[in-house]
Amino acid sequence: MNWDKIIFGAGLYGLYAALQCGQRGEKILVLERDAAPFMRATYINQARVHMGYHYPRSFSTAIKSAHYFERFHRDYEFCELTSFDQVYATSARYSWTNAAEFRRFCRAANILCEDLPPERFFNPGLCDGAFLTREYTYDAQILKQYFLDKLAPLKNVVIRCSEQPSEIEKEEEHWQVKTSKGERESAPFLLNATYAGVNDIHAMMGFEPFKIKYELCELILCTVAKPLENIGITVMDGPFFSIMPFGKTGLHSLTSVTFTPHVTSYDPLPTFDCQQRSGGLCRPGSLYNCNECPAKPASAWPYMSQLAKKYLREEFGFSYKGSLFSMKPILKASEIDDSRPTVVRVLSDSPRFVSVLSGKINTVYDLDEVLS
Template sequence: MSTSRNAVVIGAGFYGLRIALHLESLGFDRVTVVEREPSVMERASLNNQARVHNGYHYPRSILTGYRSHLQLPTFADEFAEAMVDDFVHLYAIAKRLSKVNARQFELFAQRIGSPTERVLDARSHSFDTDMVEAVFRVREPAFDARILRDLLMARIAEVAAIEISTSTEVLTVTGMDDERVAVETSRGLLEADAVISATYSGINVLHRRSGLPEVPLQHEITEMALVEMPADLKHVAVTVMDGPFFSMMPFPSRGLHTLSHVRYTPHRRWRDGEGRPHDPEDILKASSQESQFGNMRADVTRFMPRLKRLEHVDSLWEVKTVLTRSDSDDSRPILFLRDHGITNYTCIMGSKLDNIYDVLQELSVAYGRQ
């Protein structure tokens, strides 16, 4: 006779919600998702570039690029209603300061299987040809985060086994003698056969409270500018590679474009374990949030002079968190730590929404019924 199993998922971002659905499919009879915000998918899952990666962004990490290319069709198929692909997407290779040249970028794209089409006349897309070596047209869609959330919540509503508890903070996780895990929350105690932490930037905050080993993480306070593009460029996305440059992507949930810049998007950077420990959320709330849009636009204008009147509408402020080893090659490995200090406690962090399927596969191995 089968034994009833229950799980707790910490964090109701995209990862937490999609993981909850997967755990139910693995035979968990009850899955409780705990989220400290008053609603789901309102933080990092929303405040990002909304790019569905096809690998082009990572020419210095062929594994990250290849995995992105492989997973794009699965993500786009599962969440087809949230996909936005009605724009021209251009990758420009800078003549100076780029870590890759045009030929290297082209060969990289071929190796991972992502098609490119060289644009013969860069001026036709408003580029200054003294600044760019080559421009490539690619396929890399965007997603509407609001529709993505609605799709997940509609699926969850059909599953009686999944419960979401918002405005609830997880204080500690503790191992129990029978290999179950006790989860102390601001609303009481939960016990589970499996606990999955998908708290992103808050991973080490929970670990410190619980006496668990910290994970080597680097955090940034980031500004993603929201801009109004000229009418004839509203259906164009631009990414300049590969160095201290910028990217402009459609942001479907607001009908605007995001503008991010390698040099100016990060406002503050630190690593866990350096000095007194802080909660990244506290640092974000205390940050001045003084926009660097002026500097971003000045650099955009060097490459695309006609954007000197680019209009700044708003900015998205968030904590971006990566593994410290990502610094050297810009890779985006997935953090998956099973039994991290406690049996049946698993710590997860993915840097991109579309690499969720690697996580789900690992969860199937860890918690699928034998």
């Protein structure tokens, strides 16, 4: 069948693109290899609507996040949890930043940063500064429903799940896509919004891979004690942790820089030991959903909870509810300054092929430029 655009991946970026183009009347096909949209990174992450606090070492990322924050908040407020105190703290030891630096950074980026006494939250001597900030968390399930509801009346947009491209060939001004279900589709425009699978598609089409470090990450869901209920805490900037509300689920997510990544791969097509135990579901060049995988690792809860317990005062208790696993690609160039640029790369002009890679939800607007 002929389409105006074929989009790989029904995460936020994929569905956002589908909606934008669908509303203009374009014929859009979305292929999603999982059984439903929003089953990987869009859902399995800290669900932070970034204001920029996270990037005291990358001013440009911070400014951009702050700018998009307001826009995302305007457009998608319905899926955000805003009624909690987001506390950022700087660890006294092993941190790449400190209280004074963080204050200065927030002033420069013009984002809210109000001093709180660190001893209100943390054990003595562990944090040299604590700050009340303005940041929200989004609920991926509500966001997903919004997109599905908006897309449902559009007859020109089709989302096909449990289906992925198996062969892609260029034929004059069109891409010929053969899918895993044997269907043949054709379009002059391909959008690769597969996030962790971005290089899989590149390999299939013979394009140079992004230079990426892959991490299999675990996000822990917790129930929390009363004092922590309306508080999110993030300790910066180094081997620390974050415990904050997870959308509107009533649960908190717990992550840590050292224990959240379980295994790492630097290969262009990520290779992991656990792939051999996945029963053929996952292999280099075709990443399965880690959260659904039979070979997912044992939880790092003992370590993550211990780290958080070390910092937090006793009354801020929390307990284990479950774990979510997902693959996270990190652009290698961004490791030093910890920036998280949203990369939108046009790899072929005619027919058009565009790959997008972003670790942040509110920079989705970066897509607008290439979609028009």
